[in-house]
Amino acid sequence: MVSRVIPVDPFDLVIFGGTGDLARRKILPGLFRRFCAGQIPENSRIIAAARSEMDDDGYRDLAREAIEEFGRKKGRDKKAVKAFLKHLYYVPVDAKGEGGWKQLKERLRDDDDVVRAFYFSVGPSLFSDLAEGLQVNGLSHRDVRIVVEKPFGHDLESARELNEELAKHFHEDQIYRIDHYLGKETVQNLMAVRFGNMLFEPLWNAQYVDHIQITVSETVGVGGRGSYYDNAGAMRDMVQNHLMQLLCLIAMEPPARFEADAVRDEKLKVIRALDPVDPDQIVRGQYTSDGQMPSYREDAENPTSKTESYIALKCYISNWRWANTPFYLRTGKRLNAQASEIAVVFKDAPHSIFGIDAGRHRNVLSIRLQPNEGMTLGVTIKEPGPGGMRLVDVPLDMSFAEALGPEAEEAADAYERLIMDVIRGNQTLFMRGDEVEAAWAWTDPLIEGWERRGDSPKPYDAGSGGPDDAAFLINRDGRRWRRIQT
Structure with missing residues (x-):
């Protein structure tokens, strides 16, 4: 190739x-x-x-x-x-x-x-x-x-002020608000998979999708960013921008054309359709020392900090495509894996002809952002051999480096690609001002809510999978967090 x-x-x-x-x-x-x-x-x-x-x-x-x-x-x-x-x-x-x-x-x-x-x-x-x-x-x-x-503002008010300041000197089509997550090869391939294949788009809705999980897991702590991070937290640092952008790409309607404003118009519609999130649908965590690695409070040099280094939440998008389909988002630092994944979990077949002994099997499209960028589609087949109809799930795996050869390994990384897009004048993968403000308008009430209540984040051991309450958040719905593959 x-x-x-x-x-x-x-x-x-x-x-x-x-x-x-x-x-x-x-x-x-x-x-x-x-x-x-x-x-x-x-x-x-x-x-x-x-x-x-x-x-x-x-x-x-x-x-x-x-x-x-x-x-x-x-x-x-x-x-x-x-x-x-x-x-x-x-x-x-x-x-x-x-x-x-x-x-x-x-x-x-x-x-x-x-x-x-x-x-x-x-x-x-x-x-x-x-x-x-x-x-x-x-x-x-x-x-x-x-x-x-980024960070493009600390809240809605500061984002508006910054937009207004930049608008005094530059037009919107001259401003490139960079989010390096949107420059990742897999993120862009998500749009190709959705809108370039008849196989997926007809199934990409509440009728066939049970739920969607978006995970960004980091093994590093806040380290030298302690003073910044303690004033931001996982919600501002990751959810308001990175995870929000991934959510928009996975949920948006097909744009009329693959052009900057057409794509960003559809992303903006997703943000504006997000429902408010109840406090019992949010879990905040803060890592503690495991005896070897320091705690968050030690890293941030703030012994009384209530800033979250982990957050998990369940949200809904109120539109025809996604009505009553939950989106589970989670991200955190000092976790047990360094990985990012979007998992589209499809519903069970409406009727199993194989009986209860065949077990429960679901198709899952896993989109890996890091490491080993690629996509895996889980498919149910018969387990080889005699002895009846036993079903087993197998992956149809496309790792870019394996499927596309050396060129995939040498492909431009996020910053390379985005800088070249700036030179070309292509704003498709950059955030627009109203998009940033809409994201803050949804995020601010959540932050203000736990600050007003004085909520403290749940402790979790450094190097673990996060606080136990995050598992309860999804388990009580009869679902499970996917195990992150590293």
């Missing part, structure tokens, strides 16, 4: 916060891989901007170290790294002041054939300052694109 790389137009990409952790871990190694794939035109430039005093050579040394530490080892060679580094430049810029803006403007090309994009790889508190700085210093024009990282 031959991988097809679609080239992009020449560009000037400015990375504000170009010396930061995200730039070093994801952005620079990702851009290097796109360069190796032949996707970055020869006359494109990547300009890092930060407060640190540094010259071009100093930044190239930083980038080389980042590629060596965080980049994929396969296919990397010194000649390729050296050629890539020639595209990199550095300008010291004070986001809140006047320093460096003139020099940055001098580095940029005023050419209609060159795409100009600015990546805000900084904290949200600087978004407004950077947007204003670009306009005041004559660095923006109608075709400029800006990329903003």
Whole structure:
């Protein structure tokens, strides 16, 4: 199978916060891989901007170290790294002041054939300052694109304020709110499976689907993010954005076209159709020490914290497609597996001709986001051999690396793909402002509810599957959480 790389137009990409952790871990190694794939035109430039005093050579040394530490080892060679580094430049810029803006403007090309994009790889508190700085210093024009990282607001009010601030300087079609989960190969394949196969779409509704589980399980703790995380928690950090986006893609109606606004219109309808969640349908947890790993409160350096590091909830979507079909969401840190999965659990056959001894068998479509991206469809067959009609469930497994060959292993990761979409001007996999606000409008009452009641999260051992109450949440409905495959 031959991988097809679609080239992009020449560009000037400015990375504000170009010396930061995200730039070093994801952005620079990702851009290097796109360069190796032949996707970055020869006359494109990547300009890092930060407060640190540094010259071009100093930044190239930083980038080389980042590629060596965080980049994929396969296919990397010194000649390729050296050629890539020639595209990199550095300008010291004070986001809140006047320093460096003139020099940055001098580095940029005023050419209609060159795409100009600015990546805000900084904290949200600087978004407004950077947007204003670009306009005041004559660095923006109608075709400029800006990329903003999450968290996009802390609640509905702050999200609206941030949208309004950005709207003072840029049109909505210039703003790319990035959620790296939407750049994952499997997430995009979810749309292909749903809307490209007659096999699934007729069954994708309440008549045939018993329930859907969305799981994002992490083995890491909050670590060095303790101060941020303790003001956010699992609901704000994961559910309001990542899990909400997965929920929208699994539940939305078919868009008229695979275009940015058509897709995002359908996602917005899902969010607005979500019912409020009763308190007894929410389980919050906080990891404790297992004797080896520290507790959440130790990691967050807050001995009285009531912030959740785990959350599970059951929600419903009030529309014709999904009426009375439960969606179970769960995510947490310091769990026993590092994995992400969407499981579509279909209903039992209306009548079993094989009798009670055949047991209960259900088709399950498992969509694995990590690790080992791929999809598995559970199918019921007869167990081989004599002795009667004994049924057994077997997987029809499609792991991308096995089914599609080496090209799947070398496919662009989420950040690579999304950055290239910015250069192309394709907003399909980026959140729109009204979509972000709608997600907060659904999330805020849940958070306000447990804060008003003074609820404390349930303790669970680090390295376990989460609090026991999360199992009760689904067990009382006669269902079970799926065992996460690592």
